[in-house]
Amino acid sequence: MATHQVLYTDPPYLAEGGVFDPARAVTERQVLGADVDLRFGAYGDGRYDVTGPSLHERAAGSDVLVVYRARVTPDLLDAAGPALRAVVRQGVGVDNLAPALLAERGLPGFNIPDYCVDEVATHTSALALALERQVIPQHRTLTGGTFDIYAGGVPHRLNRRTLGIVGFGRIGRAVARRLGTFYDTVKVYDPYVGRDLAEGYGARAVDTLQELLAESDLVTLHCPLTPETEHLIGEDELRTMRRGAHLVNAARGRLVDPGALHKALDEGWIAGAGLDVFSPENPHHDEVWAPVLGHPGVVVTSHRAFLSQEAEASSRRRVAELVRAVLDGRTEGLVGRVEAGVGR
Structure with missing residues (x-):
């Protein structure tokens, strides 16, 4: 008989191709064991309900909540009730985990901070090189019936250009090692790490974001979303960048x-x-993005930089292991514990 209840609010891997199938939760059931009543958020019309009564109803009585895109709110925590012991984020970021709110409620929060470093560094490099070499306009022109080596413009030689990295955590460092090999110079802006750290990755730290933007030919972002970094790149920052430079996010x-x-x-x-x-x-849910998506100088993908078969499998197992540890009372020293005010 189940003695614990765990709700996964919106696990994407159980809804592949728009079809929700709880039988796919093999890893979760293996790790969590027979004493866990494993529940999932309501799914219909190709999406999970990540807010409102249907989610709150399923959260009631949960010992642990596992969120993916769903946001942790006071209403969600109230709906879960007094049995709630922790909230786990199935991913790297903490913006929807609401660490300050969890701390206020005396609840630990966890994420998986390092499961997709390889994937995101690789994807960032792919976007950057596609921009630098004008791969997308070349593809469109040639498949459209025209052979033209100049479609998209004439590229620059990368070993004379500068790469700028904003945020020098795990992924920023991996990008410096990989993508940085193509560039003459790598510069880093991150006020939360020591300046000397960049030197160990063949890069040079700068004092201000404006300095990095003004001196880089390609700028790539690897910082967390916090009140401090929301719209970090706005009109003033984009005007500071070099004409002919590229931005990767x-x-x-x-x-x-x-x-x-x-x-x-x-x-x-x-x-x-x-x-x-x-x-x-x-x-596509906000028309403000339409002219960006349609611009010929833009390369876009559907929030999949983290994705690989190996990363998804690792994330699922590690989340389930975190949940099992919480249920067993083994929370001391767990990797991935998120503290209020810490966004890295």
């Missing part, structure tokens, strides 16, 4: 102001952008 959608980005692209302040993340997550 595979971190969080709200780091970039979409209206300002459209203006920068349309008026030629920058040459292009590679985007894997948006706010809202599906950019």
Whole structure:
């Protein structure tokens, strides 16, 4: 008989191809064991209900909540009730985990901070190189019936250009090692790490974001979403960038102001952008993104920089192991514990 209740609010891997199938939760059931009543958020019309009564009803009585895109709110925690012991984020970020709220309620929060470093660094590099080599306009031109080596413009030699990295955590460092090999110089802006750390990755730290933007030919973002970093890249920042530079964002959608980005692209302040993340997550749900998506200098993907078969399998197992540890009372020293005020 089950003695614990765990709710996974919106696990994407159980709804592949728009079909929800709880039988796919093999890993979760194996790790959590027979004493756990495993529940899932309501699914219909191709999506999970991540707010409102249906979610709150399923959360009632939960010992642990596992969230993916669903946001932790006072209403969700109230709905779960007094049995709730912890909330686990099935991912890297903490913006929807609400660490300050959890701390206020005396609840531990956890995420999986390092499961997709390889994938995001690789995807960032792919977006960057596609921009630098004008791969998308070349593809469109040739498949459209025209052979033209100049479609998209003439690229620059990368070993004479500068890569700028904003945020030097796990992924920023991996990007410096991988993508940085193509560039002459790698510069880093991160006020929360020591300046000397960049040197160990063949990079040089700068003192201000404006300095990095003004001196880089490609800028890639790898910082968490916090009140401090929301719309970190707005009109002033885009005007500071070099004409002909590119911007890559595979971190969080709200780091970039979409209206300002459209203006920068349309008026030629920058040459292009590679985007894997948006706010809202599906950019088709907000018309402000339409001119960005349609711009010829833009390369976009559907928030999948983290994705690989191996990363998904690791994330699922590690989340389930975290939940099992919480249920067993083994919370001391667990990797992934998130503290209020810490966004890294």
